Amino acid sequence: MLDTEKRDRLVPELAAAEGVRISVYLPTHRAFPDNNQDKIVYKNLLQELETALERRYPRREWQQAESRLAELLETPELWIHATEGLGVLAAEDRAESFRLETQPAPAFYFGEHFHLLPLYPLRDSAGRAFLAHISRDRLSVYMVGPQGVAPMSLPDVKDRFPALYDDFDPEHSFNTGSAAGEAGGYHTYGSKSKGEDLDREKYFRYLDGAFRQLHRDTGLPILLSGTEDTLGGFRKIAQGPAYLDGSIDQPPDSLAPDELLRRATALLKPGLKRQTDALRAHIRSRQRDNKAVNSLDDILQAAAEGRVETLLLPGTLPENERVRMDRAVKEVLAAGGTVYADADGRLDLPGGRMALLRY
Numbered sequence: 001m002l003d004t005e006k007r008d009r010l011v012p013e014l015a016a017a018e019g020v021r022i023s024v025y026l027p028t029h030r031a032f033p034d035n036n037q038d039k040i041v042y043k044n045l046l047q048e049l050e051t052a053l054e055r056r057y058p059r060r061e062w063q064q065a066e067s068r069l070a071e072l073l074e075t076p077e078l079w080i081h082a083t084e085g086l087g088v089l090a091a092e093d094r095a096e097s098f099r100l101e102t103q104p105a106p107a108f109y110f111g112e113h114f115h116l117l118p119l120y121p122l123r124d125s126a127g128r129a130f131l132a133h134i135s136r137d138r139l140s141v142y143m144v145g146p147q148g149v150a151p152m153s154l155p156d157v158k159d160r161f162p163a164l165y166d167d168f169d170p171e172h173s174f175n176t177g178s179a180a181g182e183a184g185g186y187h188t189y190g191s192k193s194k195g196e197d198l199d200r201e202k203y204f205r206y207l208d209g210a211f212r213q214l215h216r217d218t219g220l221p222i223l224l225s226g227t228e229d230t231l232g233g234f235r236k237i238a239q240g241p242a243y244l245d246g247s248i249d250q251p252p253d254s255l256a257p258d259e260l261l262r263r264a265t266a267l268l269k270p271g272l273k274r275q276t277d278a279l280r281a282h283i284r285s286r287q288r289d290n291k292a293v294n295s296l297d298d299i300l301q302a303a304a305e306g307r308v309e310t311l312l313l314p315g316t317l318p319e320n321e322r323v324r325m326d327r328a329v330k331e332v333l334a335a336g337g338t339v340y341a342d343a344d345g346r347l348d349l350p351g352g353r354m355a356l357l358r359y
Contacts, residue, residue: 005217007119010089010096015114015330017091020062023115024049024069024090025104028082030143030150039079041106042086046070049108062110068095081153084145089114101128101145102343113326116333117313122279122340122347127272129244130214131264133225133252134234137161137203142252144223144264149252157210161203200233208238215242223267225252244271276346282310283347283356291357296321299355303328306335307357314352315343 014021026042029035046069053062069090072078078086078097085100091114102121109115131142131149139159143152211222221241224231225248235243246267252260286292286309293299302308311332317325329339332355345352 004219006096007098011114011116011119011333014089014091014094014096015334017094019092020053020057020065020110021112021114022049022053022062022065022069022088022090023109024088025100025108025118026086026106027103028079028084028086028099030082030084030152035079035082038082038086039073043073045106045108049110052108053110056110064093065090065095068093071095072097083143085118087118089116101143109322109326111323111326113323113330115322115326116329116339117315117317117341120329120339120341121315122312122342122344127268129221129223129264129268130211130218131223131225131248131252132207132211133248134204134207134230135226135251136200136230139207140252144261144268148257149260149264154210154214157214158206161199201237204234204237207234211238212240212242221271223247223264225250244268280347283312283349283354286356291359292354293357294350294354296324296353299353300324300328302355302357303331303335306331307359308332308335308337308355309358310338310340310356312340312342312347312349312354312356314345315341 024042024045026038026045028038046066049069050066053059053066069088072088072095075097081099083099083101084103087098087100087104089096089098098119100118100121102118104118128143128145131144133140133142137160139157141152141154141157141159142149214220215222221244223244223246224234226234228249231247244267248255248260248263248267255263283292293302299308299311303311308328308331311329313325313329332339342349342352347354
Protein backbone atom coordinates (compact mmCIF):
# COMPACT_ATOMS: atom_id res chain seq x y z
CA MET A 1 0.00 0.00 0.00
CA LEU A 2 1.03 3.61 -0.60
CA ASP A 3 0.12 4.65 2.93
CA THR A 4 2.31 2.22 4.88
CA GLU A 5 4.01 4.92 6.93
CA LYS A 6 0.70 6.65 7.55
CA ARG A 7 -0.90 3.35 8.58
CA ASP A 8 1.83 2.45 11.05
CA ARG A 9 1.71 5.92 12.58
CA LEU A 10 -2.06 6.39 12.83
CA VAL A 11 -3.52 2.94 13.56
CA PRO A 12 -2.16 2.90 17.15
CA GLU A 13 -3.57 6.40 17.73
CA LEU A 14 -6.98 5.46 16.38
CA ALA A 15 -7.04 2.19 18.32
CA ALA A 16 -6.68 4.19 21.53
CA ALA A 17 -9.88 6.14 20.83
CA GLU A 18 -12.99 5.66 22.93
CA GLY A 19 -16.41 4.47 21.82
CA VAL A 20 -17.57 2.78 18.65
CA ARG A 21 -14.80 2.07 16.15
CA ILE A 22 -15.86 2.07 12.50
CA SER A 23 -14.04 0.53 9.52
CA VAL A 24 -15.12 1.13 5.90
CA TYR A 25 -13.59 -0.48 2.80
CA LEU A 26 -14.36 -0.19 -0.89
CA PRO A 27 -12.69 -0.75 -4.27
CA THR A 28 -11.68 2.43 -6.13
CA HIS A 29 -10.44 3.30 -9.60
CA ARG A 30 -7.39 5.25 -10.74
CA ALA A 31 -8.80 6.76 -13.91
CA PHE A 32 -11.77 8.71 -15.24
CA PRO A 33 -14.58 7.88 -15.90
CA ASP A 34 -14.51 4.73 -13.72
CA ASN A 35 -13.60 6.75 -10.63
CA ASN A 36 -16.89 8.66 -10.88
CA GLN A 37 -18.66 5.75 -9.23
CA ASP A 38 -16.33 5.56 -6.21
CA LYS A 39 -17.95 8.41 -4.27
CA ILE A 40 -21.38 6.96 -4.99
CA VAL A 41 -20.35 3.56 -3.58
CA TYR A 42 -18.86 5.25 -0.51
CA LYS A 43 -21.96 7.40 0.06
CA ASN A 44 -24.23 4.35 -0.19
CA LEU A 45 -22.05 2.50 2.32
CA LEU A 46 -22.35 5.40 4.76
CA GLN A 47 -26.14 5.37 4.45
CA GLU A 48 -26.23 1.64 5.20
CA LEU A 49 -23.76 2.15 8.03
CA GLU A 50 -25.91 4.85 9.65
CA THR A 51 -28.97 2.59 9.56
CA ALA A 52 -27.01 -0.27 11.16
CA LEU A 53 -25.51 1.97 13.84
CA GLU A 54 -28.92 3.35 14.80
CA ARG A 55 -30.12 -0.18 15.51
CA ARG A 56 -27.19 -0.91 17.81
CA TYR A 57 -26.01 2.25 19.59
CA PRO A 58 -27.36 5.61 20.78
CA ARG A 59 -26.61 8.29 18.17
CA ARG A 60 -24.41 10.28 20.57
CA GLU A 61 -21.90 7.40 20.61
CA TRP A 62 -21.17 7.49 16.88
CA GLN A 63 -22.51 10.71 15.36
CA GLN A 64 -19.20 12.59 15.42
CA ALA A 65 -17.34 9.70 13.78
CA GLU A 66 -20.04 9.36 11.15
CA SER A 67 -19.82 13.09 10.39
CA ARG A 68 -16.05 12.81 9.88
CA LEU A 69 -16.66 9.90 7.49
CA ALA A 70 -19.12 11.99 5.49
CA GLU A 71 -16.66 14.91 5.25
CA LEU A 72 -14.32 12.73 3.17
CA LEU A 73 -16.85 12.95 0.33
CA GLU A 74 -15.75 16.59 0.01
CA THR A 75 -12.01 15.77 -0.13
CA PRO A 76 -11.27 15.88 -3.89
CA GLU A 77 -7.71 14.53 -3.77
CA LEU A 78 -8.93 11.36 -2.08
CA TRP A 79 -11.01 10.47 -5.12
CA ILE A 80 -8.93 12.03 -7.90
CA HIS A 81 -5.70 10.30 -6.87
CA ALA A 82 -7.24 6.93 -5.99
CA THR A 83 -5.54 3.54 -6.14
CA GLU A 84 -7.21 0.11 -6.24
CA GLY A 85 -8.97 0.45 -2.91
CA LEU A 86 -9.74 2.69 0.04
CA GLY A 87 -9.93 1.98 3.75
CA VAL A 88 -11.26 4.43 6.33
CA LEU A 89 -11.10 4.13 10.11
CA ALA A 90 -13.21 6.40 12.32
CA ALA A 91 -13.74 6.83 16.04
CA GLU A 92 -14.80 9.70 18.30
CA ASP A 93 -14.42 12.86 16.16
CA ARG A 94 -11.75 11.55 13.82
CA ALA A 95 -11.61 9.68 10.50
CA GLU A 96 -8.46 8.66 8.61
CA SER A 97 -8.25 7.29 5.07
CA PHE A 98 -5.73 4.81 3.66
CA ARG A 99 -5.19 4.10 -0.04
CA LEU A 100 -4.93 0.39 -0.80
CA GLU A 101 -3.34 -1.54 -3.65
CA THR A 102 -5.84 -4.37 -3.37
CA GLN A 103 -9.55 -4.27 -4.16
CA PRO A 104 -11.63 -5.03 -1.07
CA ALA A 105 -15.31 -5.79 -1.37
CA PRO A 106 -17.50 -2.83 -0.31
CA ALA A 107 -18.11 -3.37 3.39
CA PHE A 108 -18.28 -1.67 6.78
CA TYR A 109 -17.64 -2.97 10.28
CA PHE A 110 -18.21 -1.44 13.71
CA GLY A 111 -17.80 -2.40 17.31
CA GLU A 112 -15.21 -2.45 20.06
CA HIS A 113 -12.29 -2.97 17.64
CA PHE A 114 -11.39 -1.90 14.13
CA HIS A 115 -11.31 -4.46 11.34
CA LEU A 116 -7.72 -3.99 10.17
CA LEU A 117 -6.85 -6.98 7.97
CA PRO A 118 -7.30 -5.19 4.62
CA LEU A 119 -4.61 -2.73 5.74
CA TYR A 120 -1.99 -5.50 6.19
CA PRO A 121 -1.86 -7.60 2.98
CA LEU A 122 0.96 -10.13 2.73
CA ARG A 123 1.61 -9.34 -0.91
CA ASP A 124 1.72 -5.62 -0.29
CA SER A 125 5.38 -4.89 -0.99
CA ALA A 126 6.73 -7.84 -2.98
CA GLY A 127 3.80 -7.79 -5.40
CA ARG A 128 4.04 -4.08 -6.20
CA ALA A 129 6.57 -1.49 -7.25
CA PHE A 130 6.96 2.02 -8.57
CA LEU A 131 7.94 1.97 -12.25
CA ALA A 132 10.09 5.01 -13.02
CA HIS A 133 10.80 5.86 -16.64
CA ILE A 134 13.83 8.15 -16.73
CA SER A 135 14.79 10.09 -19.82
CA ARG A 136 17.47 12.72 -20.18
CA ASP A 137 15.73 15.44 -18.25
CA ARG A 138 12.39 14.18 -17.04
CA LEU A 139 10.55 11.44 -15.23
CA SER A 140 7.33 9.45 -15.66
CA VAL A 141 6.06 7.27 -12.80
CA TYR A 142 3.66 4.32 -12.78
CA MET A 143 2.31 1.99 -10.12
CA VAL A 144 2.76 -1.72 -10.80
CA GLY A 145 0.39 -4.04 -8.97
CA PRO A 146 -1.63 -7.22 -9.36
CA GLN A 147 -4.38 -5.29 -11.15
CA GLY A 148 -2.09 -3.75 -13.76
CA VAL A 149 0.21 -0.80 -14.44
CA ALA A 150 -1.24 2.70 -14.09
CA PRO A 151 0.28 6.19 -14.48
CA MET A 152 0.54 8.14 -11.26
CA SER A 153 1.88 11.42 -9.97
CA LEU A 154 4.32 12.08 -7.16
CA PRO A 155 3.52 15.67 -6.12
CA ASP A 156 6.68 16.00 -4.02
CA VAL A 157 9.03 14.85 -6.80
CA LYS A 158 10.06 17.25 -9.57
CA ASP A 159 9.47 15.39 -12.82
CA ARG A 160 11.50 17.74 -15.05
CA PHE A 161 15.07 18.87 -14.63
CA PRO A 162 14.42 22.62 -15.09
CA ALA A 163 12.16 22.51 -12.01
CA LEU A 164 15.26 21.92 -9.87
CA TYR A 165 16.41 25.48 -10.44
CA ASP A 166 15.04 28.34 -8.40
CA ASP A 167 15.03 31.85 -9.82
CA PHE A 168 18.60 32.07 -8.54
CA ASP A 169 20.67 28.93 -8.13
CA PRO A 170 24.24 29.64 -6.90
CA GLU A 171 25.44 26.44 -8.59
CA HIS A 172 23.85 27.34 -11.89
CA SER A 173 26.14 29.23 -14.28
CA PHE A 174 24.58 32.16 -16.11
CA ASN A 175 26.39 31.03 -19.25
CA THR A 176 23.37 28.98 -20.26
CA GLY A 177 21.68 27.79 -23.37
CA SER A 178 19.10 25.23 -24.30
CA ALA A 179 19.07 22.02 -26.25
CA ALA A 180 16.51 19.59 -27.54
CA GLY A 181 16.90 16.02 -26.35
CA GLU A 182 15.29 12.62 -26.09
CA ALA A 183 12.33 13.89 -24.11
CA GLY A 184 12.27 17.61 -24.87
CA GLY A 185 14.36 20.64 -23.96
CA TYR A 186 16.77 20.94 -21.07
CA HIS A 187 19.13 23.56 -19.70
CA THR A 188 22.85 23.47 -20.22
CA TYR A 189 25.71 25.61 -19.00
CA GLY A 190 29.34 25.97 -19.96
CA SER A 191 30.23 23.91 -23.01
CA LYS A 192 27.34 21.91 -24.38
CA SER A 193 28.72 18.41 -23.70
CA LYS A 194 30.06 19.30 -20.26
CA GLY A 195 26.85 21.13 -19.41
CA GLU A 196 24.72 18.20 -20.47
CA ASP A 197 26.75 15.79 -18.33
CA LEU A 198 26.55 18.07 -15.29
CA ASP A 199 22.83 18.63 -15.76
CA ARG A 200 22.16 14.94 -16.10
CA GLU A 201 24.26 14.03 -13.07
CA LYS A 202 22.53 16.67 -10.95
CA TYR A 203 19.11 15.42 -11.98
CA PHE A 204 20.06 11.78 -11.42
CA ARG A 205 21.34 12.55 -7.92
CA TYR A 206 18.13 14.37 -7.15
CA LEU A 207 16.02 11.44 -8.40
CA ASP A 208 18.09 8.93 -6.43
CA GLY A 209 17.43 10.85 -3.23
CA ALA A 210 13.71 11.11 -4.01
CA PHE A 211 13.46 7.38 -4.83
CA ARG A 212 15.31 6.34 -1.67
CA GLN A 213 12.92 8.43 0.42
CA LEU A 214 9.94 6.97 -1.43
CA HIS A 215 11.24 3.47 -0.73
CA ARG A 216 11.70 4.28 2.97
CA ASP A 217 8.21 5.77 3.24
CA THR A 218 6.31 3.02 1.42
CA GLY A 219 8.50 -0.10 1.52
CA LEU A 220 8.00 -0.46 -2.24
CA PRO A 221 10.94 -1.00 -4.63
CA ILE A 222 11.71 1.05 -7.72
CA LEU A 223 11.62 -0.64 -11.12
CA LEU A 224 13.53 1.38 -13.72
CA SER A 225 12.72 2.01 -17.37
CA GLY A 226 14.80 3.85 -19.96
CA THR A 227 17.45 3.52 -22.62
CA GLU A 228 20.63 1.56 -21.96
CA ASP A 229 22.67 4.76 -21.96
CA THR A 230 20.34 6.61 -19.58
CA LEU A 231 20.01 3.78 -17.09
CA GLY A 232 23.72 3.01 -17.26
CA GLY A 233 24.43 6.57 -16.15
CA PHE A 234 21.73 6.49 -13.50
CA ARG A 235 22.87 3.19 -11.97
CA LYS A 236 26.40 4.58 -11.54
CA ILE A 237 24.85 7.00 -9.06
CA ALA A 238 21.84 5.05 -7.78
CA GLN A 239 22.44 1.67 -6.16
CA GLY A 240 21.06 -0.22 -3.20
CA PRO A 241 17.99 -2.08 -1.99
CA ALA A 242 15.53 0.54 -3.25
CA TYR A 243 16.08 -0.65 -6.85
CA LEU A 244 15.03 -3.89 -8.49
CA ASP A 245 17.42 -5.81 -10.70
CA GLY A 246 16.58 -5.66 -14.37
CA SER A 247 14.76 -2.90 -16.23
CA ILE A 248 12.33 -2.19 -19.06
CA ASP A 249 14.10 -0.83 -22.14
CA GLN A 250 11.12 0.99 -23.66
CA PRO A 251 8.89 3.86 -22.58
CA PRO A 252 5.95 2.26 -20.73
CA ASP A 253 3.42 4.14 -22.84
CA SER A 254 4.87 2.56 -26.00
CA LEU A 255 3.86 -0.93 -24.83
CA ALA A 256 0.42 -2.51 -24.83
CA PRO A 257 -0.95 -2.68 -21.25
CA ASP A 258 -0.83 -6.50 -21.14
CA GLU A 259 2.75 -6.59 -22.40
CA LEU A 260 3.85 -3.91 -19.93
CA LEU A 261 2.28 -5.83 -17.05
CA ARG A 262 3.89 -9.07 -18.24
CA ARG A 263 7.36 -7.50 -18.31
CA ALA A 264 6.94 -5.75 -14.98
CA THR A 265 5.55 -8.85 -13.26
CA ALA A 266 8.46 -10.96 -14.52
CA LEU A 267 10.88 -8.53 -12.85
CA LEU A 268 8.88 -8.60 -9.61
CA LYS A 269 8.65 -12.40 -9.36
CA PRO A 270 12.09 -12.98 -7.78
CA GLY A 271 11.26 -10.60 -4.93
CA LEU A 272 7.85 -12.17 -4.41
CA LYS A 273 9.38 -15.64 -4.28
CA ARG A 274 12.14 -14.51 -1.89
CA GLN A 275 9.57 -13.00 0.47
CA THR A 276 7.39 -16.11 0.44
CA ASP A 277 10.34 -18.51 0.79
CA ALA A 278 11.81 -16.53 3.68
CA LEU A 279 8.48 -16.49 5.52
CA ARG A 280 7.93 -20.21 4.94
CA ALA A 281 11.42 -20.93 6.31
CA HIS A 282 10.66 -18.79 9.35
CA ILE A 283 7.39 -20.68 9.90
CA ARG A 284 9.20 -24.03 9.74
CA SER A 285 11.79 -22.78 12.22
CA ARG A 286 9.11 -21.66 14.68
CA GLN A 287 7.29 -24.97 14.28
CA ARG A 288 10.48 -26.94 15.07
CA ASP A 289 10.89 -24.84 18.21
CA ASN A 290 7.25 -25.40 19.22
CA LYS A 291 6.60 -21.66 18.81
CA ALA A 292 3.73 -21.84 16.32
CA VAL A 293 0.02 -22.35 17.02
CA ASN A 294 -2.96 -22.38 14.69
CA SER A 295 -6.04 -23.15 16.78
CA LEU A 296 -8.33 -20.19 17.39
CA ASP A 297 -8.17 -20.48 21.18
CA ASP A 298 -4.37 -20.75 21.25
CA ILE A 299 -3.97 -17.74 18.97
CA LEU A 300 -6.34 -15.62 21.04
CA GLN A 301 -4.60 -16.54 24.29
CA ALA A 302 -1.10 -15.88 22.91
CA ALA A 303 -2.21 -12.51 21.49
CA ALA A 304 -3.73 -11.49 24.82
CA GLU A 305 -0.46 -12.41 26.56
CA GLY A 306 1.68 -10.40 24.10
CA ARG A 307 3.52 -13.50 22.88
CA VAL A 308 2.75 -13.25 19.16
CA GLU A 309 5.63 -12.18 16.97
CA THR A 310 3.78 -12.65 13.66
CA LEU A 311 0.07 -13.28 13.09
CA LEU A 312 -0.86 -14.82 9.74
CA LEU A 313 -4.53 -14.79 8.81
CA PRO A 314 -6.64 -15.36 5.69
CA GLY A 315 -7.89 -12.32 3.78
CA THR A 316 -11.47 -13.00 4.87
CA LEU A 317 -12.40 -14.23 8.33
CA PRO A 318 -15.47 -16.36 9.14
CA GLU A 319 -18.08 -14.08 10.65
CA ASN A 320 -18.22 -16.13 13.85
CA GLU A 321 -14.47 -15.52 14.36
CA ARG A 322 -14.05 -11.99 13.07
CA VAL A 323 -14.78 -10.02 16.26
CA ARG A 324 -12.37 -12.10 18.32
CA MET A 325 -9.67 -11.97 15.66
CA ASP A 326 -10.09 -8.20 15.31
CA ARG A 327 -9.24 -7.96 18.99
CA ALA A 328 -6.27 -10.31 18.53
CA VAL A 329 -4.95 -8.19 15.64
CA LYS A 330 -5.13 -5.10 17.84
CA GLU A 331 -3.29 -6.87 20.67
CA VAL A 332 -0.55 -8.20 18.38
CA LEU A 333 0.11 -4.76 16.89
CA ALA A 334 0.03 -3.10 20.31
CA ALA A 335 2.70 -5.55 21.52
CA GLY A 336 4.97 -4.72 18.56
CA GLY A 337 4.09 -7.78 16.49
CA THR A 338 3.45 -8.08 12.77
CA VAL A 339 0.18 -8.95 11.05
CA TYR A 340 -0.24 -10.33 7.53
CA ALA A 341 -3.43 -11.14 5.65
CA ASP A 342 -2.62 -13.94 3.21
CA ALA A 343 -5.52 -13.24 0.86
CA ASP A 344 -4.04 -15.38 -1.93
CA GLY A 345 -3.34 -18.42 0.28
CA ARG A 346 0.31 -18.40 -0.78
CA LEU A 347 1.49 -19.88 2.51
CA ASP A 348 -0.88 -22.91 2.50
CA LEU A 349 -1.45 -22.64 6.24
CA PRO A 350 -3.72 -25.16 8.01
CA GLY A 351 -7.04 -23.39 8.40
CA GLY A 352 -5.44 -20.37 6.73
CA ARG A 353 -4.08 -19.01 10.02
CA MET A 354 -1.08 -19.29 12.32
CA ALA A 355 0.60 -17.34 15.10
CA LEU A 356 4.39 -17.41 15.40
CA LEU A 357 5.37 -16.92 19.02
CA ARG A 358 8.19 -15.09 20.75
CA TYR A 359 8.18 -17.62 23.59
